[in-house]
Amino acid sequence: MPAVLEIEGLRKTYRSRRRGTRNALDGFDMWVEAGQVHGFLGPNGSGKTTTLRTLLGLIRPDGGRMSILGHPVPTALPQVAGQVGAIVESPQFFPYFSARDTLSLLAGAGEVPEQRIDEVLELVGLRERAGERVKTYSLGMKQRLAVASALLKNPRLLILDEPANGLDPGGIREMRTLMRNLAESGMTVVLSSHILGEIQLICDSVTIISLGRRVAFGPVDEVLAQHSSGAVRVRLEAVTDLPLAATALTRAGVRVTTNPDHLMLAGVDKPATVTRILAEQGLYLSELAPIAVDLESVFLELTNTAPVPGQHRQVDQSVRVDGPAPSAPTGGGWGA
Amino acid sequence: MSLFRTELRRLGKRRFTRWTTAAGLLVLLLIVAGLFVSNQKIGPEQRAEARRAADGHYRDQVRWVEQERADCERAKAAGEQVDYYPVDCAEITPPAREAIEDQWFLPSTFDFRDGADGMMIPLAGILALIGFVVGASFVGAEWSTGGMMNLLLWRPRRLTVLLTKLAAVLTGLLALAVPATALWFGSLWLIATFRGSTERVTSGVWQSLLLTGVRGMVLALVAATLGFALASLGRRTATALGGVIAVMVVGQIGIGILLDAAQVRFAEAWLLPTYAYTWMAKSIKLEDWRSCSASYTGECNPTTLELTWQHSSALFTAAIVLCLGAALWAMRRRDIA
Numbered sequence: 284m285p286a287v288l289e290i291e292g293l294r295k296t297y298r299s300r301r302r303g304t305r306n307a308l309d310g311f312d313m314w315v316e317a318g319q320v321h322g323f324l325g326p327n328g329s330g331k332t333t334t335l336r337t338l339l340g341l342i343r344p345d346g347g348r349m350s351i352l353g354h355p356v357p358t359a360l361p362q363v364a365g366q367v368g369a370i371v372e373s374p375q376f377f378p379y380f381s382a383r384d385t386l387s388l389l390a391g392a393g394e395v396p397e398q399r400i401d402e403v404l405e406l407v408g409l410r411e412r413a414g415e416r417v418k419t420y421s422l423g424m425k426q427r428l429a430v431a432s433a434l435l436k437n438p439r440l441l442i443l444d445e446p447a448n449g450l451d452p453g454g455i456r457e458m459r460t461l462m463r464n465l466a467e468s469g470m471t472v473v474l475s476s477h478i479l480g481e482i483q484l485i486c487d488s489v490t491i492i493s494l495g496r497r498v499a500f501g502p503v504d505e506v507l508a509q510h511s512s513g514a515v516r517v518r519l520e521a522v523t524d525l526p527l528a529a530t531a532l533t534r535a536g537v538r539v540t541t542n543p544d545h546l547m548l549a550g551v552d553k554p555a556t557v558t559r560i561l562a563e564q565g566l567y568l569s570e571l572a573p574i575a576v577d578l579e580s581v582f583l584e585l586t587n588t589a590p591v592p593g594q595h596r597q598v599d600q601s602v603r604v605d606g607p608a609p610s611a612p613t614g615g616g617w618g619a
Numbered sequence: 620m621s622l623f624r625t626e627l628r629r630l631g632k633r634r635f636t637r638w639t640t641a642a643g644l645l646v647l648l649l650i651v652a653g654l655f656v657s658n659q660k661i662g663p664e665q666r667a668e669a670r671r672a673a674d675g676h677y678r679d680q681v682r683w684v685e686q687e688r689a690d691c692e693r694a695k696a697a698g699e700q701v702d703y704y705p706v707d708c709a710e711i712t713p714p715a716r717e718a719i720e721d722q723w724f725l726p727s728t729f730d731f732r733d734g735a736d737g738m739m740i741p742l743a744g745i746l747a748l749i750g751f752v753v754g755a756s757f758v759g760a761e762w763s764t765g766g767m768m769n770l771l772l773w774r775p776r777r778l779t780v781l782l783t784k785l786a787a788v789l790t791g792l793l794a795l796a797v798p799a800t801a802l803w804f805g806s807l808w809l810i811a812t813f814r815g816s817t818e819r820v821t822s823g824v825w826q827s828l829l830l831t832g833v834r835g836m837v838l839a840l841v842a843a844t845l846g847f848a849l850a851s852l853g854r855r856t857a858t859a860l861g862g863v864i865a866v867m868v869v870g871q872i873g874i875g876i877l878l879d880a881a882q883v884r885f886a887e888a889w890l891l892p893t894y895a896y897t898w899m900a901k902s903i904k905l906e907d908w909r910s911c912s913a914s915y916t917g918e919c920n921p922t923t924l925e926l927t928w929q930h931s932s933a934l935f936t937a938a939i940v941l942c943l944g945a946a947l948w949a950m951r952r953r954d955i956a
């Protein structure tokens with residue numbers, strides 16, 4: 284599949300006399316294929332918004348290359364801007380204009396037909412409230428308006444930063460359906476979000492960023508598989524047999540952690556091996572459960588941002604990857 | 620072109636633009652109403668009344684002089700040493716009747732030929748004020764509400780966006796200033812017709828007035844450009860407004876006091892309002908009364924410095940190049956976060 288969005292070695296450094304130098308982006312890479320819903324994840328301050336702003340020409344990069352729809356950006360941004368719809372960070376609109384006025388002014392600036400305004404208002408569920416001033420809107424309604432403004436151009440690439448922020452559960456589900464429908468219609472969607480359950484549900488692929496560098500990349504299933512530890516939980520009919528079972532499994536080369544009522548096994552290729560070893564010892568299982576990883580646990584592991592009791596993690600306290608990215612890209616390189 | 624039309628629409632839709640314009644026009648309306656109420660047409664009746672008032676004033680003067688002369692003679696006879704009386708009390712004489720002119724007692728009247736030119740200054744001042752605050756707010760509010768960022772996602776050419784916005788502000792201001800100036804002329808003409816005189820208004824007078832009107836509009840455009848540029852530089856409307864207040868309070872009043880204390884010659888030449896006034900008046904003559912011991916009897920003439928509209932235009936050009944250049948440079952270079 285051709286790449287709609289390519290970023291290679293993107294660097295952005297902020298220099299301040301008081302706070303010194305901070306690398307917001309430190310050789311960041313990203314690759315998004317056409318027609319995908321791509322999740323863009325990272326802890327607060329990891330460089331997500333800086334990446335999106337840089338990609339959209341709002342921030343000047345210090346190094347690296349970017350392209351959108353095959354055009355190098357920011358140089359060719361004026362040529363591709365009409366095909367890219369975006370919202371960056373929280374939605375911001377002039378509070379005294381109505382939603383319709385807001386969209387109408389954007390449509391005028393972008394030479395979009397007026398009829399498209401009604402279409403997008405309908406899509407995001409704001410048709411009935413379109414005449415009201417934006418200052419009367421809730422955060423969720425502003426979010427819907429922001430998505431409407433991004434959809435106004437009927438873009439080929441849609442970039443949404445935290446689109447579910449402030450939405451009620453019904454709104455989140457509607458947004459999820461909308462994203463899927465848009466992707467099915469051929470639109471490529473890049474979605475930045477902290478609601479990892481949502482990302483896992485609707486995204487085809489993800490990029491995880493930490494401290495300005497990519498720490499994971501690829502289809503969601505592959506990223507999960509690569510970070511699955513092969514852990515298995517074992518329970519026996521008799522709890523008193525656990526030490527015996529632990530000894531037998533350890534002898535067979537399995538890493539065992541003993542808990543009061545179960546064993547946790549690591550490095551198990553095939554769960555059938557466990558049943559065979561224990562059966563040979565006359566020990567019988569009441570539970571043998573592979574531990575599935577979800578995107579949240581992978582994210583917390585990769586970014587080292589899992590909460591630790593008694594500690595207060597600070598922003599920027601996450602993992603730095605100095606070597607090659609731990610998960611291999613599924614697509615080709617720059618310009619492939 | 621679509622961006623320009625859209626920005627004009629945006630300008631017209633903004634409440635601040637509408638309220639500021641309405642407030643400015645209301646002030647102009649009040650000035651016209653005040654001018655109308657405070658002036659009268661001069662006819663035989665008013666002249667006769669003025670003559671009666673002058674006669675009455677003359678009689679009062681005669682009565683007062685006689686009283687003073689009597690007091691003087693009484694004081695001299697009593698041998699009092701009163702230094703405010705002359706040596707010879709006969710020197711206390713009433714003024715000649717001709718010295719008290721009837722025209723001093725005529726009611727205020729609006730002479731179009733003499734008064735219209737000066738009345739262009741409040742119009743230009745109000746238009747400049749509207750231009751400055753609306754220009755500053757138009758771009759300042761866009762920055763502070765995130766509208767500029769939204770627009771740049773649609774139109775990534777930053778300088779084009781900023782200059783188009785400026786063009787929309789200036790066009791909108793001209794669309795207000797041209798009819799406002801025409802209405803102002805019309806109102807002054809009507810006041811002169813009903814409450815004054817429209818005599819001696821030649822084509823030359825009209826030409827001069829027209830040029831003053833044009834200079835007033837240019838002043839408003841300059842103010843709008845400066846407000847726009849300052850707010851864009853600071854990304855806040857308050858930057859422009861605060862900057863102007865700072866310049867006026869600290870720069871102008873402070874500099875004025877400092878220059879006066881240092882007895883600098885032609886201190887007004889260092890003050891910005893002098894140049895705005897010079898622009899409207901075409902030229903002004905500053906006088907240095909410290910240059911010699913000048914007196915009313917005319918021992919010598921003070922040294923003068925003539926400022927012309929060319930000096931003002933050079934200053935305006937420099938201010939625009941500096942502020943707008945900095946705003947464009949910042950727009951091109953700075954990150955938009």
